[in-house]
Amino acid sequence: MMTFNIGPLSIQASHVFLLTSLLIATAVGHWVGRRDQVRIGGLLVDMLVVGLVAARIAFVASWFDLYSAAPLSMIDIRDGGFSVLPGIGAALGYGGYRAYRHQPLRNPLVAGVLAGAFAWFMSGAPALLGMKDQKTVPDVAMMTLEGKPVVLSELAPGRPLVVNLWATWCPPCRREMPVLAAAQQRDTGVTFVFANQREDAAPVLKYLNGETLALDNVLLDQAGEASRAVGSAGLPTTLFYDARGTLVDAHIGPLSAASLEAKLVKLRGNDIASR
Numbered sequence: 001m002m003t004f005n006i007g008p009l010s011i012q013a014s015h016v017f018l019l020t021s022l023l024i025a026t027a028v029g030h031w032v033g034r035r036d037q038v039r040i041g042g043l044l045v046d047m048l049v050v051g052l053v054a055a056r057i058a059f060v061a062s063w064f065d066l067y068s069a070a071p072l073s074m075i076d077i078r079d080g081g082f083s084v085l086p087g088i089g090a091a092l093g094y095g096g097y098r099a100y101r102h103q104p105l106r107n108p109l110v111a112g113v114l115a116g117a118f119a120w121f122m123s124g125a126p127a128l129l130g131m132k133d134q135k136t137v138p139d140v141a142m143m144t145l146e147g148k149p150v151v152l153s154e155l156a157p158g159r160p161l162v163v164n165l166w167a168t169w170c171p172p173c174r175r176e177m178p179v180l181a182a183a184q185q186r187d188t189g190v191t192f193v194f195a196n197q198r199e200d201a202a203p204v205l206k207y208l209n210g211e212t213l214a215l216d217n218v219l220l221d222q223a224g225e226a227s228r229a230v231g232s233a234g235l236p237t238t239l240f241y242d243a244r245g246t247l248v249d250a251h252i253g254p255l256s257a258a259s260l261e262a263k264l265v266k267l268r269g270n271d272i273a274s275r
Helices: 014-032 041-062 071-077 084-101 103-122 123-131 171-186 201-210 225-228 257-273
Strands: 005-006 009-012 141-142 150-153 161-167 189-195 219-220 237-241 247-252
Touching: 009 014, 014 041, 014 201, 041 084, 041 103, 041 189, 041 257, 084 103, 141 225, 161 171, 161 225, 171 189, 171 257, 189 225, 201 219, 225 237, 237 257, 247 257
Parallel strands: 161 189, 189 219
Antiparallel strands: 005 009, 141 150, 141 219, 161 237, 237 247
């Protein structure tokens, strides 16, 4: 399950795992430091913030040419653009510096970080983020805008596939659509599918015509079967499948040009490696 709902909110499971791991790290650090009355909760939060900022800066620097076309997009972290290793390095470096300056923090911090890391890996979050369960393109029946039935898994045999789950009433979906449309026109080696969720043809055609978007492979999933099949309750959701039909990456929320290109690079690399 990639997401679940709490009322109107769509929550990603990986975020819950991260929060749980942070709470476990805080509890263990507090227990280890109880004799000296040392608490590390605030430091762990500071490390998380430092890590996220560093990861974002590193990602933006890597794709600066794409971000420079829309500078404000650099601070829009909803595109999921983070470089993991620089973020981890910055967080640990900051924590180590604080522990070096304040010796009583050392043992509680080391214990807390190790406990949190163990909880994170045992939660299954790395497997979820890395798509280690080898999910494949679901056999979901849809319709074209002309009413012709199609099966999602049969659309691009032997080719990388990007499936975007979206709706016309979804502002983030509308915001990312020009980015996906440009990628479809540019990257002809990848099949892009735009699977509209729970709407009929009329609002979809009205939106496409009003925005003058020329998209291929716009499909109607009026029962929302694709969302259920991949376990995502949030829109937009974009799924990246290699030429064998195996899920290699996924993103919930709007994509920027940079974050989309980063995932396409990963998709192309995975496709080459599988040959």
